[in-house]
Amino acid sequence: MKNVTITFQPLDVRVSVPQGTTVLDAAMEAGVHINAACGGQGICGRCRVRLVSGTVDGAPGGLLAAQDIEDGFRLACGTRVQSDTAIALIHTSRLQVPPQELHAGRAEAPGPAPADLTIPPVRKVCVTIDSPSLTDTASDAARLMRALKQQHGFDALTLDPAVLHELPQAARAGRWRVTVLLEPHPCHSPAGNGAGPAPLLRIIRVEPGDTTPRAFAIAIDVGTTSLWGRLLDLRTGETKALASHYNPQIKYGDDVITRMVRAQKPGGREILRQSVLEGLNSIIDRLVNDAGIEPGCISHVIAAGNTVMSHLLLGLETRHIRQAPYTPVVNVFPPVSAQQAGLRLPAGIPLQLFPAVAAYVGGDIVAGVLASGLSTRPELCLFIDIGTNGEIVLGNRDWLMTASCSAGPAFEGGGLRCGMRAAPGAIERLHIDPETLEPMIITVGHAAARGICGSGAISILACFLTAGIIDQNGRFNTQCPTKRIRTGPDGREFVLSSREENGGEDVVITEPDISNLLRAKAAMFAGCQCLLEKASLQFNDLQQVIIAGAFGDFLNVREAVTIGLLPDIAPERFSFIGNASLLGAQLGCLSGAVLEAAERISRNMTNIELSDDSSFMDRYVAAMFLPHTDARLFPNAALPKARAGAAQ
C-alpha cells in the first residue's frame, strides 16, 4: 500500500501514513491532538478540520452543513486521505494547554490544622551506620536497621529488595552516612476501624550522605479534562513549581464513559494508560526543570483523581465500573512504585493515589473534602465539585454523604460547539446591553475571543435569560432585535464574537449548547436536592456551600443562582476553593495524617447512587427550566425580561 504525507497546519507537523488512513488516526500517529469527543464514532461532530489541499474521501457526515463541506470542513474521524494532504486544525478541534499558574493563590483555603502537617507520608531520614569491622561483621542491611533503631527509634522495619542493590555503594560513598526513604506499610483492615498493628516502615530508597535538606514531593490532580501538578518543598510546604497539561486521553473521549468504552476495546486500557502517563510525565519534567531540582530529590508522588481516572492510570479494569452495579476493582489503592507505574522518576519513589468512595465518587472528591475542611467542621456543609462528573458531598465532621450526578462536561467547555477550557481567549464573562443586545465579552488573558469556558457559559445563560434573548426553556427568542441570532448547522445560534471581530473564527453559542448546559445544571441541582432529601434537610439548612472546580474563581454566584445551578440562599454562605483535588493532594504530600484521614473518609462516606433513583429523574426534569419549574425554590431570582415572540 502506498504511503501519503499529511501536514497539519498551523503546527507544520508532518506524518507519513498508508493511503486510506483517517485524519484522526493520522493525527494520533503524529501526536497532534484533535478533540474527538465521541472517541471517533462520528457522532459528536467536534473533530472538525479543514481540508487545505489534497484528495480525501469518506462520508462527510450529517453533522456538517453543505456549505461547510464546500468550505472544506471535514470530520477528522470519517475522512480518509488518498493523496498528500494539508489539513488545517480549527479552534473547536484543537485543545489548549492551560496557562501556567491559574489563580494558584486560591489554593490557600481552609485545610487541616498545621499541627497535622509535621510528618510527610514518606519520611526522609539521615543515619550514620557503624562501619564494618572484624568485630562487627553484621551485614550492611543489619547495620542500617540497627542505626535506624538507635538514632530514630524505628523498630518495625522491612526492606524493599531493590534497596539492597544500592546500599553497599551508597553507604561507602557516603562514608557510612546515608539517607533513607521510609514508607509506612499500613494494614488495610476490612473492618475499616483503622485499628490493628502499628504500621511497619519500609525502607524504599537509600542515598549516600545527608540529602534531607533536599526533600520534595509532587501533588497531582488527575482530572478527566486537565492534569495539574505541584512540586512542594517538604521542609517549608512551599510550592516550588506548578504545571498543567490537558489530559491526552481526551482524544479518546470527553468523559469517563467514552474512555471506559475505549478501554474495553483490544489494547484500549494500555493505550489510555500510556496516554495519561504522557501528560503526567510532561508535567513532571516541567516541574523538575522549573524548580531546578534533581528528580532523585523527590520523596513521593500523591495523586488524586476520580475512580475511573485512577483505575486507568494504574491500568486496571474499568468494565465493571461502567455497568450496574458499578463496581470498582479497588477503592483504597495500595501504594505502587511510581517508576513501575510508568512515571519518569527514579526507582523507589512511591506513587500513592487518594482513596475513592465508589465508582463515581473518586479520590478527587475525598481530597476535596479534606482540602475544604468539611470533614472537620461542626457546621452543615455542601461541597460541590462542578467537574465532568459533578460530585457533591453533604455533611460535617460527624457524617458525610455523597453522590455524583453525571453533569457532563458542559461546564468544562465540553459538549459546546465553541467550548474550550479556561485558557487565553476563552470567554469567561458576558454582559448584554439591555437596549442593543450587543454583547460585551471578557476573555481569559483578555485575548481575542476563541471559545467559551464554563464560567463564560454560566454568564451567557444568565445574561441571555435576563435580557430575554432566551426563554426559560433555553430557546432563542427569534424576535429579538439583533442580527447576532442566526441559523447555523446545529440550528439557531448567537454570534458572541464574529470572525471579523476576533480575527479568527466565529465564536457562537447554539441552542443545542444551551440544552447541554441546561441538562448539566439540572443534574447538579437535582443531585443536591436528592442528597439533602436523603438527610431530611433543605437548602436553607446549609451553613456553607463550598464550590470547587477549574472555574471556581470566575464563578459569579448571582449568575449561577439566576440559572438555577446553585440554590437561592444567602450569598455569604458560598465559598470557593478552586482546584480542591490538587489542594487535597498537596496536603497529602505534606502529611501522612492527611492520607490516613482520607482513608477513613473514603470508608465512612455514605454513597447515594442517583442513577437508579426515580426521584432524581423527577427532580432533574423539573430543573430543566431556567431557573426552575418550581419558582418557589428561587424566590430572589430576577424574573426574565418578557419579550414578545419568544420561541414557541
Add this chain to the structure above:
Amino acid sequence: MKNVTITFQPLDVRVSVPQGTTVLDAAMEAGVHINAACGGQGICGRCRVRLVSGTVDGAPGGLLAAQDIEDGFRLACGTRVQSDTAIALIHTSRLQVPPQELHAGRAEAPGPAPADLTIPPVRKVCVTIDSPSLTDTASDAARLMRALKQQHGFDALTLDPAVLHELPQAARAGRWRVTVLLEPHPCHSPAGNGAGPAPLLRIIRVEPGDTTPRAFAIAIDVGTTSLWGRLLDLRTGETKALASHYNPQIKYGDDVITRMVRAQKPGGREILRQSVLEGLNSIIDRLVNDAGIEPGCISHVIAAGNTVMSHLLLGLETRHIRQAPYTPVVNVFPPVSAQQAGLRLPAGIPLQLFPAVAAYVGGDIVAGVLASGLSTRPELCLFIDIGTNGEIVLGNRDWLMTASCSAGPAFEGGGLRCGMRAAPGAIERLHIDPETLEPMIITVGHAAARGICGSGAISILACFLTAGIIDQNGRFNTQCPTKRIRTGPDGREFVLSSREENGGEDVVITEPDISNLLRAKAAMFAGCQCLLEKASLQFNDLQQVIIAGAFGDFLNVREAVTIGLLPDIAPERFSFIGNASLLGAQLGCLSGAVLEAAERISRNMTNIELSDDSSFMDRYVAAMFLPHTDARLFPNAALPKARAGAAQ
C-alpha cells in the same frame, strides 16, 4: 574480521565466532561447558581440550607437557582459533550433570516435629466473595478482604498491586469463588528478638475457583558446584519430582572467590546471575514436567545457598564479602518475586532465600542446622558440611557457634587433575592390594573410571597411607614396587585407571592433588579444633558429629579418621545427613515456622572468623600431616606401613 566455525566433539555442537576467539569464549558462546577453574586465567590447567583439526595459535601454557602439546592438548582459555576447527572435549574439562536421584532416601533425616509442619510459609486459601449489587457497591478488593476476614479470620491484610490486575476477571470467572496466596510480611526487628507487631498477610496472587487441592512448592539448594531442586506436594509433604544441574557459574570459577573476582569485572555480576538462573530454570522446567503440573500451581520457592551464591542469585554486590572485614549486603534476605528475580514462573510467586549468618556461613548452613535438628537437640553436636567452603557448627538447642574454614573444592573433586563430581564413572572407593599395590576401584554407577570424586579422594589417601604408597607428608614413595607411579606434567602421579583399563583417558592422582586434599582436610580439622577451643571443649565432649555434603552417603568414617579429616572419636557418634541444605529448604517449604526458626538461628549463631585467627593458622599447619603431627589426637589411627625409600 573473518568468522570461523568451531565444532565441539563429541557433542557435535557448532558455533561461528570471529577469527582469533579463544576456545573457552567460543565454548561459552556455544553453551558448551568447559571447567575453567581459575576463571580463564590460564593458571589452573583444568580447561584442557584436544585439537582434532584446524589451525590455532596462542601460548600452549607451561601447564601442558611437551608430549601433551604434541598430542594436540591445549588449554581452552589460551588457545585462539584461526580457521575452522574441531575441538574434542576431554573428561577433565567436561562437567557432568548429576544423576537424577542420588540417594534421595537419605533425606528422611531428623528434623522438626511434624506439629510444626502444618502451615506453609505461603498459604493458599479459597474464599467466596459476596457478589456486588446496588446495595453492596464495595470494590472487588474490599469484598475480597471482607471475605478473608469473615471466612478465615485474617484481619491484617495488604494487597500486592499486581493482584488488582487479576482480581476482577478471576472473581467473575470463578463465580465469586477465588483462591488467594497469602504471604506473611514479617517485621525484621533489628533487636532480633522476633517480637514486634503480628505479621501482616499480603495477598500476592489470586486465581479463579478453588485451586487449593493443587498446592506445590519448590525447594532449591543453590550449591557452588551443584544445584538441586525438589517439587513438593504441600498437602502431603511428598516429593513429586527431584532434579539437579551443575551450577553453570562453574565456567567462571570453581569456588566463591574466583566467582566474586569475576563478578567485579564489568557486567560480571549480571553474567553470573544469568548463569545460575539458567541452571535453576532448567531444574524448574524439569520438575514441573516430571510432576506433570502447571507452574501456576506452585505457591512458593524456598532456596538455600551460601552467602555468595545467595548474593549472586539476587544480583547483589559481593565485593565486600571478598575483602576483610567480609561484609555481606544482607543476611536476612527479604522475599522477592520469583519471576522478577529471573525464574521462569508465573507472576506473584515469591522466592525466599534462607537467611545467612555471615559472609562465609550462609543460608545453606542455617538450613542444614535446621534439617539436622541441631538447634533443637539437648546434646552437644558438631555439624560439618564438607562443601567447597567447609562450614562447621557447634552447639545444641541452647547455643550455636559457627565458622567456615575455606577448605577449597578438593572434596567436591575440584582442584584435582582428574577430579569430578559424584557422577557415573567417578571413583568413589579404593582398595589397594597390600602385596602387589594394585588398586581395586569402585565407581559411581560402576561405570568405566573417568575421574575421582570427593569420597574417592578420601579413600585413596587413606589406602595410599596405609599401604605406604605415600608418606605422612603426602608424598609418593618412589621406591614402591609398582609401575603405576610415574612422572607426569605436574610431577609424580599414580595411575588409578589407565586408558587401556577404562577405554578413555588415564585417571591419575598427582602429588599436587594430594597436597590440595591435605590442605582441605587440614583446614576442616583445624577449624573444628578452633571452634571447640573457643567453647573450651574437646572432641571427646561431642555427643554427635553430623556430616553433610554431596558425598555424605559414601563417606567411610574410618578412612576419614585415618587421614585426619574427622576426629578420632567413637564411630557410633557420627551420623550422615546428605544434602542438608536441600533438606532444610524442603522443610522451609512445608512450614513457615521453619523459616521463622531459620531467622532466629541466623541472628543468634555466633560466627567465629578464622581467617584472622593466628591459632587457626598454627593448627592448620600442624594438621598438614597424615593423620596429624600430634599423634595423641589420633590414638586409634592405623600406623602407616613403613617402607624403605619414602620420598625425601
